[in-house]
Amino acid sequence: MTLPPQIKIPATYMRGGTSKGVFFRLQDLPESCQQPGPARDQLFLRVIGSPDPYGKHIDGMGGATSSTSKCVILSKSSRPDHDVDYLYGQVSIDKAFVDWSGNCGNLSTAAGAFALHAGLVDPARIPENGVCTVRIWQANIGKTIIAHVPVSHGQVQETGEFELDGVTFPAAEIVLEFLDPADEGECDGGGAMFPTGRLVDDLEVPGVGTFKATLINAGIPTIFVNAADIGYTGSELQEAINNDTAALMRFETIRAHGALRMGLIKTLDEAATRQHTPKIAFVAPAADYKASSGKTVAGKDIDLQVRALSMGKLHHAMMGTCAVAIGTAAAIPGTLVNIAAGGGERTAVRFGHPSGTLRVGAEAKQINGDWTVSRAIMSRSARVLMEGWIRVPADSF
Template sequence: MAGFAPQLRIPAIYMRGGTSKGTFLRKDDLPEAAREPGPVRDALLMRLVGSPDPYAKHTDGMGGATSSTSKVVIVSASESPDHDVDYLFGQVAIDKAFVDWSGNCGNLSSAVGPFAIESGLIPPERIPADGEVEVRIWQANIEKTIVARVPIQDGQVQESGDFELDGVAFPAAEIGLAFKDPADGEGRMFPTGQVVDELEVPEEVVSGGRIQATLINAGIPTIFVRAADLGYDGTELQDDINSDPATLDRLETLRAHGALKMGLISRLEEAANRQHTPKLAFVASPRGYRASSGKQIDEGDIDLLVRAMSMGKLHHAMMGTAAVAIGVAAAVPGTLVSQAAGGDEGRSSVVFGHPSGTLRVGARVEQLDGEWTATEATMSRSARILMEGKVRVPADVLDS
């Protein structure tokens, strides 16, 4: 009878960050073969999460079978003297065998600072008895700086508090995030040079085969369209979209055409293996609605409505990186986002309504030689350690 190798035991912390959660790992704790990019690392992380799972349940792994919970984070001491830690994010597909490394997770960004402190990656002399620690994070996927302000109480990360975040059931301590120079990658913030483009799409996407869109690289590459152009009013909840496979196919087709226009893919077929980016969101002017929790959101509570797709499904709240894109786009006159927020003048901050409630995001932008750029986007999140210990993964995964 053939023998079987025992499971690997890898130190890990399972954390909630914003409205997402995932498994956090120190790079140095990974098996040596999985410390560098490649098929071994991807195979290890997919097995950890429980993917690919044809049943889409993640019963045999740490994942939660949604785009918000099928996530992994690798953190290490930074190689840059201007940063404390390097943070790498992996979005693990649920029923397919791949890990998407093309973008960041803004929600889990809020948990990186607390994880770094808890894991001993921040020198003890930097941590006050009470106050806050500024953790400078290098986001390795998109090569950008994130500054997290982590509250400290009695020399420990403060996790409990009274900060309420729609999409999270319980209050916690507030963590401030500043995304520096959030335009993604080295390309232009508006990759076509226009704040509004016209996309040519199949007739089954929209009658007439044309739809206006704002294509922006900020926080994460995002395609914004008007909800009305898709036949929506912007108050939709998850079941309104996710229960209809034909609707999901229609929106994915639109996303693929936007990705092609942004230059992120060279053929439409490539979008299937680039699910994490770009995001697709639809916007509308304010109106009242009842959030998924039952909370009533009044028209006067918000500046605009936004619904966003993530990994092929309508997100239950809002991705943090997409919130950055919303804030930046709202600050630029003429975008579909600033139009939905009440005019073309641009705004330094907006409160937008999402399926779970509301969120405020701010941004600073400037125009130089006719090109728009973003210098900073800010928002508040919260984070909490849910479990710590060692995650077990079958050892034969390293033979992949």
């Protein structure tokens, strides 16, 4: 009996924001995986170690959480005024599929840094010392992201003093700009940023209840509900929700009905094969609480509290794309996020999440009755953790 050997594929393991993922240059992938399709999906499943009925990812690079089950492909961009194309795959932990329906805001940070590490940016555009502006085309959602990556001696400056709640050690700050982040073409509803044409909807969920909800497409499709309406304070940490099977099922039911209302799916059954989007989050006014690190977050230091679920579990911090949705919704008077933050007009908001706080800014304005957002801005950090080759059995894809 002849058994297949393992093959080696050049890869880099990176942290970006509060997430980690395996990064590839498109040109380094096996030929059958250089285009979308089953071969690429099967490769990424094997790289991460999914599907894993044990929920541990022992036989792969994944970390068995939504924050660590990720793969990224970068290539030189053929689009004018862009340096790289960035494609993101969210790998399911317990099912055999890769979700390509949205972006990862945290790994967008690492995408900018990896573009430099991987030699995908014109050397003439890289300063010897200073900040390199990396122009990224986010291929999943067709949007532009600008990453301002610090450079020292012609290389990415990774170490620094910038602290990010949810990340243990400080690093160099990378500023991200998400340009025109509203997903205008995603939904069938009546509004561009708000698919139903309303800032707040009554979301009816049979068997669960009817909830006030802000359904928004900015950064990533997101369903916001009030924490109090679903029996929470907004100060919850992961263990309060992720160990409650009934609560997780209720969140998934609400998410599925929200996805249907947003026009993202045509039947409720489709939600099971679209785990990455939309996100569901709940908001509450600012209050004192203890973060997962044990430190106290003072209510006076934040504008509101937000908790969000990703891939069926409460996130340990906050997804970057969901932070864009939070910043955008906070900037628009009348949304649930804006109301939780105290109402009124604002261009930035600092919110509390399970690991601490995060500040995000957004520039939103109303034109002919419709809201638009020109950009959202936040700071993250990124670092190479390991580089070399991924090994997978040759019959994996």
